[in-house]
Amino acid sequence: MGKKSRTKGRSVESAPGEVGPRQPCPCGSGRQYKSCHGSPSGPPPIFSARPFEGFVGETDLIALREFVPAASAPLTLKEDPKREVTLCTLLPGAAPALVRENGAIWLGLQVQHAYGDPSRDLAAVLTAALTAEPGTMVGLTESPGDGPRLQDLVTGELAVTVHEGFDFWLSDVDDEDGSMAAVLEQANGSAAPTVRLDGVEAAYWTALGEREFLRWVRPEDEDQLLDALARLHAAGEDHLVEDGRLIGMFRAHGVLVPVWDLPQGTGAEALVAPVAEFEKKLVATLADARPLETHERSVRSGLASRQLTIR
Known part of the structure; x- marks a missing residue:
């Protein structure tokens, strides 16, 4: 039985001209072929090789999404420039978005969506947050399809503020019962010193x-x-x-x-x-x-x- 299992687990050689299951997918997604266009369920619904292209501040946004631990930047909505929206590297519980009690929206970058175009994911979360009740968390449970990208909804430059830790989470909140203290301590402990x-x-x-x-x-x-x-x-x-x-x-x-x-x-x-x-x-x-x-x-x-x- 053991030999049979080991034999079954070996990779099968591809015929000349074919893409092997563990080779990069030719579509350029960065995934292995077996997890993309070679998957029985097919590729993700939408894929963008450069999802934030055209966003003013594209490179800073990528930095905040990928390796800056604690930072924020205000966003200006094209349709409602007076609505307070803040882009954050990470939110408590890795939430995609939080609608604060005062109606301000915090939009999280470091989330685990996998729908192929993170800019569309962010736009979908932001759109949902605009009509959500204050004090609620907003997530994304299905692909936004070919909906708008974040750069379609916002305008202006990205003014980044790098924080020493995540104390900004409590900038307008009274943590009277100390429920956020342990979460904050753990988050701050994992934040490497970073300077822009x-x-x-x-x-x-x-x-x-x-x-x-x-x-x-x-x-x-x-x-x-x-x-x-x-x-x-x-x-x-x-x-x-x-x-x-x-x-x-x-x-x-x-x-x-x-x-x-x-x-x-x-x-x-x-x-x-x-x-x-x-x-x-x-x-x-x-x-x-x-x-x-x-x-x-x-x-x-x-x-x-x-x-x-x-x-």
Whole structure:
């Protein structure tokens, strides 16, 4: 029986030209083929490779959704600009949205929806929250289909405030019975120190244990950005501070997020000037349309091999 089970569990080789069940789905979703277009139930109803494209502040929004622990940003509705709406990285209980007692809406980014287009998911939750009773939580239990995206409902720039912890949850609430204290303590204990750098968009310093990193969400086309980073790396011009190094990047919601490992004790303030200077170099290098030279192509392959897709 054991042998039979082991044999059954082995992967079946694909015929030439076919996509294997554990290979990336050709649709570009980032899922394995067996969990996407190769699934008996088919792919998710809606999939968007770059769901927040066109959103003013797209890169900061992605940072808040993927790796910034505690932050918020006010949103302005196109149809009702006076309605108070705040975008939050995380809400108590990972709630998709909360309608406060005063009618203000808090919209959570770090949720577990899996309907293929997180921007449509957020828009559906926001739309439901607009008519929900004060003091209630709003969730999403079914796919929003091809409904509007968040960028269809809001206007203006994204003014991000990074918080040291989640005390802002109680900014307008009296926790007289202490029911939120334990939740708040646990949430604050998991929030790594994080700072958004001034002068550039979506660059965040963080300390994880004894290590420090810079994670910088970039809006450029992936191939163009890789070419530019390869040129700078090959020329030794991608170092931000002494002993700091570009260690790789991850892909989230259709854009790349380069990551630098930093010496312990660097801090966020020491990065402001070198990051602004590096961005100037990067912009100039992005404009260079020449084909990569042999050693630059080698560097590019090395950088590409250190990519990780998380969304």
